[in-house]
Amino acid sequence: MSERDLLMIPGPVEFDPEVMRALGTKTASHVAPEFISIFGRALKKVREVCLAPSAQPFVVAGSGTLAMELAVANLVEPGERALVVNTGYFSDRMALLLERYGAEVVQEKCAPGEVPEVAAVERVLASGRFKVMTVTHVDTSTGVLAPVEALVKAAGRHGVLSVVDGVCATAGETFHQEAWGADVYLTASQKAIGVPPGLALLTVSQKAMNAWRSRKTPVRSLYADFGEWLPIMEAYEAGRAAYFATPPVNLVYALEVSLGQILREGMEARFARHRRMAQAFRAGWRALGLKTLPVNEAVTANTLSALYYPEGVDVAMLGRAREQGVVLAGGLHPQLKTRYFRVGHMNVVGPGDVLATVGAVERALAAAGHKAQPGAGVAAAQTELLAAR
Numbered sequence: 001m002s003e004r005d006l007l008m009i010p011g012p013v014e015f016d017p018e019v020m021r022a023l024g025t026k027t028a029s030h031v032a033p034e035f036i037s038i039f040g041r042a043l044k045k046v047r048e049v050c051l052a053p054s055a056q057p058f059v060v061a062g063s064g065t066l067a068m069e070l071a072v073a074n075l076v077e078p079g080e081r082a083l084v085v086n087t088g089y090f091s092d093r094m095a096l097l098l099e100r101y102g103a104e105v106v107q108e109k110c111a112p113g114e115v116p117e118v119a120a121v122e123r124v125l126a127s128g129r130f131k132v133m134t135v136t137h138v139d140t141s142t143g144v145l146a147p148v149e150a151l152v153k154a155a156g157r158h159g160v161l162s163v164v165d166g167v168c169a170t171a172g173e174t175f176h177q178e179a180w181g182a183d184v185y186l187t188a189s190q191k192a193i194g195v196p197p198g199l200a201l202l203t204v205s206q207k208a209m210n211a212w213r214s215r216k217t218p219v220r221s222l223y224a225d226f227g228e229w230l231p232i233m234e235a236y237e238a239g240r241a242a243y244f245a246t247p248p249v250n251l252v253y254a255l256e257v258s259l260g261q262i263l264r265e266g267m268e269a270r271f272a273r274h275r276r277m278a279q280a281f282r283a284g285w286r287a288l289g290l291k292t293l294p295v296n297e298a299v300t301a302n303t304l305s306a307l308y309y310p311e312g313v314d315v316a317m318l319g320r321a322r323e324q325g326v327v328l329a330g331g332l333h334p335q336l337k338t339r340y341f342r343v344g345h346m347n348v349v350g351p352g353d354v355l356a357t358v359g360a361v362e363r364a365l366a367a368a369g370h371k372a373q374p375g376a377g378v379a380a381a382q383t384e385l386l387a388a389r
């Protein structure tokens with residue numbers, strides 16, 4: 001891969017040079033005063049990015065899967081009931097984790113590209129005794145955006161804790177954790193948060209922290225136990241060092257820089273930019289005759305596009321796009337894997353990336369024999385960019 005290639009996959013994504021420079025600075029001791037203040041500031045910013053002023057933030061070395069495991073390991077005890085609103089690959093993983101920690105799992109499923117009806121989910125919630133409901137904010141395998149606000153509020157009405165997997169959404173899709181009453185918002189560094197892979201991030205409501213405090217059984221994982229991490233997070237935020245396991249010092253430097261950039265842009269402006277870029281991408285895809293996997297615009301994510309290969313085109317197209325300087329991703333949903341491809345568009349994504357990517361897809365499709373008016377995709381995307389305020 002050339003350094004000038006564009007990495008347009010659903011994580012890792014293109015990162016800002018200032019973030020990359022922070023990653024390359026000299027590693028301080030994890031108990032040095034300068035690191036303590038950087039980590040403390042990063043924790044405060046995680047809260048601001050998730051719009052969760054009274055939540056408890058956790059930043060732990062690991063990937064998004066660890067963030068999922070932290071939520072499950074701490075909130076669920078063996079024999080408790082969990083409802084998984086299942087939209088694809090990562091909801092399957094959540095169900096697997098819940099089962100591994102002894103939960104009795106009920107799933108509300110749907111066809112790939114769709115989302116379960118909120119009313120149907122609410123009926124299941126009302127049928128009783130669930131401890132948690134999980135939902136994937138943006139399903140990375142299908143490009144589907146779930147109606148999280150309505151789902152989280154439904155869980156709240158039934159006294160059920162809500163866990164939202166925001167790994168492909170946080171800091172890209174509109175989300176107001178506290179206003180909506182979501183109990184856990186979890187994510188990883190390498191997607192819209194804009195930091196290379198390696199950090200699991202969570203914001204946990206006080207209600208969920210109290211549910212953890214009133215557990216009857218110990219958390220079955222040591223590394224994932226809030227009991228080990230809470231004193232560490234509290235100490236760093238209060239300007240003191242504490243040790244459980246060595247924090248990834250340089251990733252925390254990079255996180256603090258990236259979260260600062262995100263907050264300077266402003267959360268609403270950032271959500272709106274992701275929406276505008278996604279609309280321009282969608283206009284480009286339509287003009288190229290590409291069909292999206294999500295069944296309608298209301299359930300289509302703004303952080304990635306999942307697109308069926310047109311007739312006569314297959315995975316070899318991704319190699320051709322790469323030759324054109326743009327790296328795309330293949331399919332992930334087990335039922336459809338070979339029939340579609342994915343384009344990530346989060347974090348620093350701007351108009352130039354939209355045009356370069358739509359252009360590369362257009363040339364890759366042309367090379368594969370797909371017929372379209374030359375420039376049609378780029379023109380449609382550009383028209384949309386010009387129309388956006």
Ligand SMILES: *Cc1c(COP(=O)(O)O)cnc(C)c1O
Pocket residue numbers: 011063064065066090136137138139140165166167168188
């Ligand atoms: C990427 C992703 C994950 C997994 O994150 P890893 O960092 O690969 O462990 C989980 N959930 C969603 C929605 C994702 O997009």
